[in-house]
Amino acid sequence: MPSTFxxxxxxxxxxxxxxxxxxxxxxxxxxxxxxxxxxDDMHPKQIAYFATSHIYYNNSIHNxxxxxxxxxxxxxxxxxxRQWVKHGDRKPFNPQDESYIxxxxxxxxxxxxxxxxxxxxxxxxxxxxxxxxxxxxxDVALFQCNYLYNKRTILDINEHKEYYMNxxxxxxxxxxxxxxxxxxxxxxxxxxxxxxEHLGRDYTYLRNLWTDIANLGDALVIPWGVCVHNWYEKYPxxxxxxxxxxxxxxxxxxxxxxxxxFYTYYRVDPRSIDYTYIWDxxxxxxxxxLQTIAKESVDEYFA
Amino acid sequence: xxxxxxxxxxxxxxxxxxxxxxxxxxxFVFFANSHIYYNNSVHNxxxFIIYSWLGKKIKYIKDEDKKNLEYFVNSxxxxxxxxxxxxxxxxxxxxxxxxRIFNIDVAMFQCTYLYHSTIRxxxxxxxxxxxxxxxxxxxxxxxxPTVMMPSEKLVDGKWVEKDYYYLRNLFTDIGNKGDALVIPVGVAYHNFRKKYPxxxxxxxxxxxxxxxxxxxxxxxxxxxxxxxxDPTGIDYxxxxxxxxxxxxxxxxxxxxxxxxxxxxx
Numbered sequence: 397m398p399s400t401f402x403x404x405x406x407x408x409x410x411x412x413x414x415x416x417x418x419x420x421x422x423x424x425x426x427x428x429x430x431x432x433x434x435x436d437d438m439h440p441k442q443i444a445y446f447a448t449s450h451i452y453y454n455n456s457i458h459n460x461x462x463x464x465x466x467x468x469x470x471x472x473x474x475x476x477x478r479q480w481v482k483h484g485d486r487k488p489f490n491p492q493d494e495s496y497i498x499x500x501x502x503x504x505x506x507x508x509x510x511x512x513x514x515x516x517x518x519x520x521x522x523x524x525x526x527x528x529x530x531x532x533x534x535d536v537a538l539f540q541c542n543y544l545y546n547k548r549t550i551l552d553i554n555e556h557k558e559y560y561m562n563x564x565x566x567x568x569x570x571x572x573x574x575x576x577x578x579x580x581x582x583x584x585x586x587x588x589x590x591x592x593e594h595l596g597r598d599y600t601y602l603r604n605l606w607t608d609i610a611n612l613g614d615a616l617v618i619p620w621g622v623c624v625h626n627w628y629e630k631y632p633x634x635x636x637x638x639x640x641x642x643x644x645x646x647x648x649x650x651x652x653x654x655x656x657x658f659y660t661y662y663r664v665d666p667r668s669i670d671y672t673y674i675w676d677x678x679x680x681x682x683x684x685x686l687q688t689i690a691k692e693s694v695d696e697y698f699a
Numbered sequence: 700x701x702x703x704x705x706x707x708x709x710x711x712x713x714x715x716x717x718x719x720x721x722x723x724x725x726x727f728v729f730f731a732n733s734h735i736y737y738n739n740s741v742h743n744x745x746x747f748i749i750y751s752w753l754g755k756k757i758k759y760i761k762d763e764d765k766k767n768l769e770y771f772v773n774s775x776x777x778x779x780x781x782x783x784x785x786x787x788x789x790x791x792x793x794x795x796x797x798x799r800i801f802n803i804d805v806a807m808f809q810c811t812y813l814y815h816s817t818i819r820x821x822x823x824x825x826x827x828x829x830x831x832x833x834x835x836x837x838x839x840x841x842x843x844p845t846v847m848m849p850s851e852k853l854v855d856g857k858w859v860e861k862d863y864y865y866l867r868n869l870f871t872d873i874g875n876k877g878d879a880l881v882i883p884v885g886v887a888y889h890n891f892r893k894k895y896p897x898x899x900x901x902x903x904x905x906x907x908x909x910x911x912x913x914x915x916x917x918x919x920x921x922x923x924x925x926x927x928x929d930p931t932g933i934d935y936x937x938x939x940x941x942x943x944x945x946x947x948x949x950x951x952x953x954x955x956x957x958x959x960x961x962x963x964x
Contacts, residue, residue, distance in 0.1 A: 449743075452736045452776065455908075508729070508742045508774030517790060640938060674904055 418548050422604040423597070431611045433698040435573050438663055440535035444503040444523060444572070446516050446563070447540035450643075451506065451577075454650040457657065458502025460673060464658050465500050467671040503534065512543035514559045523570040536661065537567050538618065540577035544605060545598075557609055564613035574615040575660075578606040580624035583635075585642040599625045618660045619697035620653055626693045627652065631685065647675050648686065655690035666691060702820045706868040707861055715875045717961040719843050724804035724925055728792065728842075729774040730785055730833075731809040734849070735917070737908045742772040744918035744937060751935040752928065771801070781812035783829050792840040805925065806837050807882065809847040813869060814862070827873055834877035844879040846870060847921075850888030853906040863889050880924065887920045887956035888913070895948060911939045912949060919953035929954045 421428070443461070451457045505522060507515055516522075523534050544556055564574040581598035602621045610617045627636055636649035645653055651673070655666045666687040672678040678686075727745070735741045749770045775791060777784055785791075792803055813826055834844035848870035851862035866885050874881035888900055900913035909917060915937070919930045930950040941949075 449740065453739055455737055456733065458778065502778070504776060504778045506736060506774070506776035508736075508740060508772070508776070511773070515791075521786065522784075 418601050419550055419553065422601045422608070424604065425600055427600075428604045428607040428611070430607050430617050430698060432614055432616045434663060435536065435575070435616055435661055437535055437573065438661070440573070440661055441500050442503070442532045442534045442536075443501070444505065444534045444537045445540070446505050446513065446519070446537065447577070448507055448511070448542060450542065450579075450645065451540055451653075452504070453644050454647055455673075456502075456504065457650065457654055458504045460650065460654040460671075461657055462500050462502050463673070464654055464666075464669065464671045465662075468658075468662075468664065468666075468669045471669065499532070501532070511541075512556060512559070513539055513541040513563060514556075516563070519563060519566045520570065523567060523572050534570070534572045536573045536575055537563075538575050538577060538657070539563055539615075540579075542579050545579050545582075545602070548601065553605065557612060560609050560615075561613045564615050574613065575618055576606060576610050576613075576615050577618045578602060578621040580621040580637075582642040583628065583637050583639075586639040588642070616660070617697070618657055619694055620656055622697045623652055623656045623689055623693040624649075626696070627689050630689065634682070634685075647673075648678065648682070651675070651678065651683070652686045652690055655687050656694060659690050659694050702823055703818070703865075706865045706872070708868065709864050711864075712868045712871040712875065714871050714881050714961060716878055716880045718927060719805065719845075719880055719925060721804050721843060722927060724843070725770050726801045726803045727772040727805045727807065728803050729772065729776075729807045729809065730782065730788065730791075731774060731807065731847075732777055732780070732811060734811060734908055735774065735809055736776045737902075738911055738914040739937070740774060741914060741918050741921065742774040744914065744935075745772050745921055746770060747937065748918055748922050748930070748933060748935050752922075752926075752930070752933050780810075781826060781829070782808055782810045782833060783826075785833070788833060788836055789840065792837060792842050803840075803842050805843045805845055806833075807845045807847060807921070808833060809849070811849055814849055814852070814866065823869070827876055830873050830879075831877040834879045844877065845882055845924075846874050846877075846879050847882045847917075848885040850885045850900075853901060858892065881960070882921050882924045883956050883960035884917050884920045886960050887916055887953050890956055890959070891916060891948070891952040894952065898945070898948075911937075912941065912945060915939075915941070915946070916949045916953055919950050920956055923954045923957040927957070 443458070445451060445458050447457075503522070505516060519537075523537065539560065541556075544553060547553075547556075560576065567574040579602050581602060599621060603619075603625075606617055606621070609615075624636065627634075634648070635646060636652055638644045638646050638649075651671075654671075655669075658664070659666050667684060669687070670683075672683055727742070729735060729742050731741075753770075775785065788806075792806065808830065810826075813823060830846065834846075837844040849866055851859050851866060853859075863885065867883075867889075870881050870885070873879070891898075891900060898912065900909060900916060902908050902910050922928070922930055930953060931947060933950065934946075936946050
């Protein structure tokens with residue numbers, strides 16, 4: 397007997413969007429241009445994530461980015477880092493072996509239930525303190541928060557800009573480069589009825605909003621929203637977001653997000669990297685589609 | 700006998716606290732790690748189980764109605780860090796969560812730091828102090844503290860049987876010293892794998908984090924420990940392909956683990 401419970405409710409839905417007028421500068425299709433286009437250090441090793449379920453769903457982006465990085469490095473002949481052999485096969489990553497974490501490491505601070513960024517409070521200790529066995533300082537911080545997806549009034553936006561500026565400033569005081577995650581438009585949920593005209597306008601709002609926030613604080617944007625938009629333009633039949641919430645990434649979406657962050661940070665063409673985690677149902681053709689959209693979308697955004 | 704050795708004794712320490720003082724909590728916060736957030740997070744599943752149990756016909760939740768949602772679980776996560784990384788949790792226990800107007804009733808602490816083969820007695824004592832401090836901070840904020848007992852590990856295809864005794868006694872001791880309720884997830888896993896040795900509860904690629912069945916077993920054990928309710932019959936299995944038989948087995952072992960652990964509750 398199948399479950400009668402609908403996992404989309406009450407969690408997972410984004411709720412109704414505030415009806416107040418979106419600031420006009422965020423409604424333009426002549427998109428605001430990002431000021432910062434790369435990291436200063438384009439080979440970061442230690443990354444702190446201040447994020448929500450969009451990142452930790454599907455076993456967490458901080459794990460995937462770490463394993464993707466090792467897969468990429470293992471493909472290079474001159475890589476002298478750790479390699480693994482299991483049953484005679486050389487493996488690109490080994491989730492059981494945590495001894496490499498002093499090199500590449502994702503430190504995560506998640507909040508469940510989509511709390512706004514202000515909930516993280518003072519970040520100093522988390523940016524500067526020793527974190528478990530990882531001795532290296534944090535290179536990059538990633539801030540991901542979807543609070544402004546629903547809350548679109550000028551008051552909400554301005555209040556949150558202050559929180560972001562404060563967080564970015566704390567990063568710089570601790571020699572950490574701040575980056576901010578551009579939220580994506582959601583898709584129509586399975587069996588959802590009602591008016592969805594706003595969904596087409598979300599992309600413009602979200603792209604301009606997060607570019608503006610980053611520009612104000614001289615932070616780098618991870619253009620996830622551009623990737624999702626371009627993916628559904630090109631492959632509307634292949635879902636990358638969970639159909640029951642239209643919002644969180646499914647496995648394919650998590651892989652796309654992973655390659656998007658990787659390419660934004662490292663600027664290494666991901667199209668030859670063979671990382672799909674343990675999800676063997678992602679074939680090579682689909683992987684190439686994901687890598688290509690990630691690269692082209694990031695290139696488009698920073699062009 | 701050193702402090703560590705006493706935990707390996709198969710004569711179990713008995714829990715002092717056997718139920719919540721508030722036997723119908725509505726607002727929770729979890730301080731936890733990847734063992735909880737893997738598979739789309741236990742805090743979500745506990746929410747869903749509660750609403751399924753109550754038979755709520757939840758339609759689309761309007762923003763203005765969220766403030767009236769009675770049952771709500773929030774989480775703060777980190778990776779592989781000891782409980783100390785959370786620092787002062789006062790702010791997180793007191794503040795109004797997004798759209799929430801109710802106070803937090805219960806906090807749950809889950810941490811795997813003390814489960815290492817190299818753990819030393821001094822580290823155990825240090826962490827007991829951290830836990831006790833966190834529990835006291837909870838009480839100062841009228842929040843009931845609870846702590847999750849982890850399960851033993853699977854190493855080279857074999858369960859580390861002696862770790863079951865270590866973890867059960869260690870976390871019972873931590874709970875007793877801080878007057879906190881222990882959630883016997885470790886007991887549920889131990890009993891389940893004894894009864895169903897061919898049904899894995901952990902991811903096969905790390906033999907460490909829960910698979911989907913394991914996540915449900917954790918969720919139902921927390922539910923049973925908090926509400927003292929037999930969950931069998933609650934039709935919640937998320938959107939996973941889990942049979943009625945498997946669901947019933949999970950719910951039964953979750954409830955039985957609580958009955959066994961709390962004994963004469």
